[in-house]
Amino acid sequence: MRNLADTLSRSEIFRSGHALCPGCPGGMIFRWITKALGKDSILSMGATCLALPTGIYPSSVEIPSIYIAMAPAPAAVSGISAAIKVLKRKGRIREDRKINVFAISGDGSSGDIGMASLSGAAERDDDGIYFCFDNEAYMNTGIQRSGLTPQFSWTTSTLKGKVEKKKDLPRIMAAHDIPYVATVSVGYPEDFISKIEKARDMGPGFKYFHIHAPCPTGWRFPESKTIEVARLAVETGFWTLYEVDHGSTRITYQPPKLRPVMDYLQLQGRFEGLSDGNVRELQRGIHEKWEHQITLTPE
Amino acid sequence: MTQSKALGPDPLKLYTYSDLPIGATAIGIPPEKRKTGLWRYMRPAFLERIPPCQEGCPLGNWIDRFNAGVTDKELDQAWWALRLENPFPGVCGRVCYHPCQESCNRKDMEGALSIQAMERHLADHFFHKKSKPLRLGKNQGKKTAVVGSGPAGLSCAYFLALMGYDVTVFEAQADPGGMLSQVIPRYRLPKEVLVRDLENIREAGVEIRVNSPIGKDLTLGRLQENGYQAIFISAGAPLSRKLSMEGVTLDGVYWGVEFLREVNTGKPTALNGDVVVVGGGNVAIDVALTALRLGAGSVRIASLESRAEMPAHSWEQDDALEEGVSFHNGWGPKRILGEDGNVVGIELKRCISVFDKEGRFAPVYDEAVTETFKAEAVIMAIGQATDLSFLEGSGIQIEPGETIQVDPVTLQTTVAEIFAGGDSIDQPRSVSEAIGSGKRAAIAMDHFLRGDDLAEIVQKGALARTMREHLDLDVNPAPRCRKAATLEDLNLAYCSSLPPHQPRKLSPVDRAGNFKEINIGMAPEEITEEAKRCLSCGVCRMCGNCYLFCPDGAVQLDSSTDRYAIDYDYCKGCGICQNECPAGAIVVEVEGVG
Known part of the structure; x- marks a missing residue:
């Protein structure tokens, strides 16, 4: 039987031996992205969880990469793609050589600290793929709340649960009118990789990926449940898989029947203190979101 | 300095950017990696694990493997896996009562997988194709004999032949196949399907001698003298269980197994008018449907048991209902009515309970409540009986229930070199159980003939139930949990x-x-x-x-x-x-x- 594992490249550009936590979704997405984009790629790595554990000696990332502060990861994409353009013009790199420039940065870097530079790179439509690794808090520094932490979630800086709602970054990025915006989840590798391949094969322009990445350490669930939590986020409708391809929105995975949000919440320690009212509010939010998003889809 | 793959050619010898691989400015990837396995505590x-279907199958068929072959459209592999464990794919694809499907994990979801249909499909697909005979062991140079060519006997012979033994099957009748050729009605098992399976068994190296009854002229002792080092007895249960009752000797009273045998061997049996079948097993259903096909006007089945308690499988009962057979549950025969030596009807008595508290068969009747049906023929299908008279003087112990006494695991009889299986021993009487017992005996006989200590192997629980375990053929290197x-x-x-x-x-x-x-x-x-x-x-x-x-x-x-x-x-x-x-x-x- 041919399946995804057989169609992907078997070579590991992202090597074993990194220092990410056991069960970290970052290990998977790094492997998938590098397998899909190939060796002719340059990485701009923002200061995320993923940077230090994978970048320190002996590094796991077998492609040229720049380890950069939180805010300027998108700016590095702009710089690198501009450099490639110039080198091609000068004839120092073959004109037909396809070099993928991509950035990986966390939710805090993308949505809070680096929002301006991300928005700028998108507005200039610089060539590259930007991956926002959304584990819904500043995990690297010790699980502090970010603008993308969901409402009612525990973090070390919101001990009684976050009051504010999660910032909808993919929609902000879609509003920049860039060629491609996609939301993906580690629980759905087929969807994930087909979207990367789509972005890779597009013409030049800024492509934005928002990865829902459950963090066993920060979300307080057993490390074996990473994929299960990711899957339940989508099956309960808490997270939606869609793409905005040149302006047209399409939901790429429609759960057969939305499961109650409690299925998703009860697996995670960060939602332990939720009252019934909180759960109802989240459930209502999901219903509203789905009604809204389904009307967005012309189908 | 160790040269890295990512680094490409030596950068010191290059002068232009266009020569440089991307990443030339990187120091390169060190060959060593951090051994993060040291972190592990789980x-x-x-x-x-064993799939439940295989666990439920009396043969331990390699269901997951042949099913995977069908899914991947690699039918040759599927066919190989099927034939490795089952000498009768065409037969089992039709008449097996598929206990595999009863234990399927899909059963409680949308319904079990039709494993039997898969098996039948493979047999049908390869019906006109020549398949290379399986040969798994080299020639052992030892002679073995099998008594009876029913499913159990031929299964044992087939597996012994696969393992490289010389096998001769002695069949008393003119046709090999036992119950398969003589009793199972053709609408369930067409003759050509059986013939095709028999062909494959013969090609595996099994010699079948028909018209060679063991007993008077050719005794078991003679076989042993002639160099047969191990013998498997599968004489089946070829007779109907009899009942003494008023009227059973009348013209128009038939006995289930004998009735089906006459029909299958082509003796003209014409029926007309009303027929009453007594019995609640699968044979009773076979008899009823056969009677309909022979021209009976109406067929009633009278059984002691309720519909749910009847030993006949529910789907067989459904077939009978579809064809217009009526069930009279909770009635037992009291006497058969006759006139001038011919059957004219049957009187039934109410059966209050069939089993006693321990679940044993002990029917209790209310003789006062009776019902009478008009009938031109009465067919009694109340069970099967063995005929083990040929074993007299062989030293083989017979159980009180007229079955051969065997070790439940190795199927060895009280005579060390003689094994027994099929309907001749005390086990559920079905085709798949018979084939399974033949296979288990063949594996035990293989150990016996090699001179292994059977008792010790059994004690260690090391006696395999399937060929792939016995011959270590599973291509998957991962260990398998029991x-x-x-x-x-x-x-x-x-x-x-x-x-x-x-x-x-x-x-x-x-x-x-x-x-x-x-x-x-x-x-x-x-x-x-x-x-x-x-x-x-x-x-x-x-x-x-x-x-x-x-x-x-x-x-x-x-x-x-x-x-x-x-x-x-x-x-x-x-x-x-x-x-x-x-x-x-x-x-x-x-x-x-x-």
Whole structure:
């Protein structure tokens, strides 16, 4: 039987031996992205969880990469793609050589600290793929709340649960009118990789990926449940898989029947203190979101 | 300095950017990696389990393997896996009561997988094709004999032949096949299907001698003198159980097994008018449907048991109902009424209870409540009996129930070199149980003939039940757990809800008055779709989830075996592979224990 594992490249550009936590979704997405984009790629790595554990000696990332502060990861994409353009013009790199420039940065870097530079790179439509690794808090520094932490979630800086709602970054990025915006989840590798391949094969322009990445350490669930939590986020409708391809929105995975949000919440320690009212509010939010998003889809 | 792959050519010798590979400015990737396996305190490991279907199958058929072959459209492989464990694919694909499907994990979801249809499809597909005979062991140079060519005998002979023994089957009748050729009605098992399976068995190296009864002229002792070092007895239960009752000697009273044998061997038996069948087993149903085909006006089945208690399988009862047979449950025969030596009716008495408190057969009647039916013929199908008179003086012990006394595991009789199976021993009387006993005996006989200590092997629990275990043919290098996979072992998130396909049947109108096969089977496309419903319980289907989801890239394809393997140098033991395995073929244990 041919399946995804057989169609992907078997070579590991992202090597074993990194220092990410056991069960970290970052290990998977790094492997998938590098397998899909190939060796002719340059990485701009923002200061995320993923940077230090994978970048320190002996590094796991077998492609040229720049380890950069939180805010300027998108700016590095702009710089690198501009450099490639110039080198091609000068004839120092073959004109037909396809070099993928991509950035990986966390939710805090993308949505809070680096929002301006991300928005700028998108507005200039610089060539590259930007991956926002959304584990819904500043995990690297010790699980502090970010603008993308969901409402009612525990973090070390919101001990009684976050009051504010999660910032909808993919929609902000879609509003920049860039060629491609996609939301993906580690629980759905087929969807994930087909979207990367789509972005890779597009013409030049800024492509934005928002990865829902459950963090066993920060979300307080057993490390074996990473994929299960990711899957339940989508099956309960808490997270939606869609793409905005040149302006047209399409939901790429429609759960057969939305499961109650409690299925998703009860697996995670960060939602332990939720009252019934909180759960109802989240459930209502999901219903509203789905009604809204389904009307967005012309189908 | 160690030159890295990523670095490419030596940068000092290059002068232009265009010569430089991307990444030339990097220092290069050091060859050593951090051994993150040291972090691990839980240890995942591949450990396949026994699929419940295989556990339920009396033969231990390699169902997951032939099913995978059908799914992948690699029918040759499927056919090989099927024939390795079953000498009668065509027969079992039709008449087996498919206990495999009863234990299917899909049963409680949308309905069990039609494993029997798969088996039949393979047999039909290869019906006109020449298949290379299997030969698994080299010639052993030892002679073995089998008494009786029914499913048990031929199964034992087939497996002995596969293992390289010379086998001769002695059959008393003119036709080989035992119950399969003589008793099972043709509308359930067409003759040509049986003949095709027999052909394959002969090609495996089995010699069948018909018209060679063991007893008067040729005794077991003579066989042993002639150099047969091990003998398997499968004389079956070829007789009907008799009942003494008023009127049983009248003209128009038939006995189930003998009645079916006469019909199958072509003796003209014409029926008309009303027929009453007494009995609640599968033979009673066979008799009833056969009577209809021979011209009976109406057929009633009178059984002691209620519909639910009847030993006949529910789908057989449904077939009978479809054809217009009526059931009279809770009635037993009191006497058969006759006039001028011919049957004119039957008087039934009410049966209050069939089984006693311990569940033994002990019917209690209310003689006062009776019912009388007009009948031109009465057919008694109240059970089968063995005929073991030929064993007199052989030293083989016979049980009180007229069955051969055997060791329940090795099927060895009280005479060391003689084994027995099928309907001759005390076990459920069905085709698949018979074939299974033949296989188990063949494996025990193999040990016996090699001079192994059977008792010790049994004590260690090392006696295999299937050929692939016995001959170590499983190509999967991962160890196999002896436990059957349950629904809890599977990750049902990867299982989509797929409705079952049902085999098509001849309409009752088209069945009337002929012996055409009732079951038509499934179309090839349906079979492939049906095969895809298999959950592959406990058996790795190479979906690649463990490989894709490993954050450490520690699960990789081993090119030497083409299977996934875990690299414990880097596995941190998160257990995602185990959690996400759809088939439940991975376990997680505490590191350092066991």
